[in-house]
Amino acid sequence: MAKRQFIYKNPDVDLKLKYRKIFEASLIIAMAILILILFSFKKFEAEYELEKKVDVQIETIDIPQTEQINRPPPPARPSIPIASEDEDIPEELTIEETEIDFTQPLDEAPPPPPEEDEPIVEFYALSEKPEVIHRVEPAYPELARKAGIEGMVVAKVLIDTKGNVEKVEIVKSHPMLDDAAKAAAKDFKFKPGKQRDRFVKVWMTIPFTFRLKK
Template sequence: MRNERKKPKSDLRKYYTIFLEGGLIVVLVIFLVAMKLDFRGQQQNVDLTKEQEVVQMEQIEQTEHEEKPPPPPRPQVPVEVPNDEVVEDQNIDISADLNLQDKLEMPPPPDDSQEEEEEDFFVVVEQMPTLKGGLAKLQGCVNYPEMARKAGIEGRVIVQFIVNEQGNVEEPRVVRGIGGGADKEALRCVKQSEFEPGRQRGNPVRVQYSLPVVFKLQN
C-alpha cells in the first residue's frame, strides 16, 4: 500500500477551536433572543380567587311506616227489656240533726271466753303412741251387745282420743259408729286401753290417735 500524506488543509483538528467558539456564540444569541420574546400574551390568566361552583346535595328524607292501631270494637246496642215493675219513689228524710255533744256508743269489747283455745296436742310426732298388747288385746275386751246381735248389726267403729304423756286415754269419742250399743262398747274398751306415749324430740307429749273396733257376728 502506498502511504498517502494528508494535506494540511484537510486536517480538521486545526479548526476545533474555531467551531467551538462559533457554536457558543450561536447558542448565546439564541438564548438572548428567547429572553426578549414575550410569551405571556399566549398564556391564559386563571383567576384562582373566583368562587367555584357549589354543588348542593339534596337530603333524602327517610319515611317511616306508621302502624295504625286497629279500630275500636263497635259498642253493643242496648236491647230494651220490657219491665212492668213500677218503682215507687222513696222519700229519704235527711232533716235529722246531728248533735256532736252526744256521746257515741262504743261497741262492746270482744268476749275472750268465746275464743277457741289452742290445741295442746300433736297430730303427728316423731314417735307415735303404741297400743300395749296390740289390737288383739283390744278386740278381746269387746262384748258383743245383745241389741246389735239380735239386729244383726256388724261393722267397724272408729274411736278418736288423746294419748297423754302417761299413756292414758283422754276424751274418747266415736267419729264413725254403727249403733245397736256397739258404739258404747267400743268407747268402754278404748278407755281401758294403755299406750306407750308418743314422743317428740325424746320427750313424751300429748298425741291425737284413732283406733278401729270391729264387730262381727260368728255363724
C-alpha cells in the first residue's frame, strides 16, 4: 500500500490567517490618508478665499446743496372789458373835422431803391458764349507810329445783358498803345451771353495787335 504524505502549513506564513489583520491595517491607513487630504484641502480653500478678498474703500463726497431759482410769477391775464352802467357817459360823441390845405407843396417822395447789380457769371459757366456783332479797330497812335512801336494789348471787357461794354480793363499793357485799345474796346457790340435761357453779365478778353505797314 502506498503511503500518504500530509503537508502542514506553518501558521506564521499562512496568509489566510493574517488576511483579516492585513485588511484592517490597510483600511486604517487609507482612512488616515483620506483625513489628511481633507484637512489639507480645507486649508488650501481658506488661503484661496483670503487671497480673493479685496480691500474696498468707501469715500464720502460732500455734495453742495443746489440753489433753487425762484421763477417770476406769470403775467396777469388782461381784464375783459365789461359794459359800464354809469349814466354820465354820453351816448353820442362828435369828432371835429380837419381841413387839409392842398395848395401847400407836398413833401418830396423818397428816392426809389437802387437797382440790384446783376451777378457776373464766369465765362466757362455760360450755356451760350457772347458773339461779336460790331468790331472796332483801334486807331494807331501818332507818336507810336512815328517811333515805330508795335505790340499787342489785351483788353478785358465786361459785357452787360444788352451786349454793351460796361467796363474795360487792360490785362496786357503797352504804355503808348493802351488808350487806343481801350477806346476801341468800349465801342464793341456783342450778342450777350446766356445761362439757363437768360442773359447774364460776363467778362471777356479782346486782343489788339498793332502792326505798322511796311
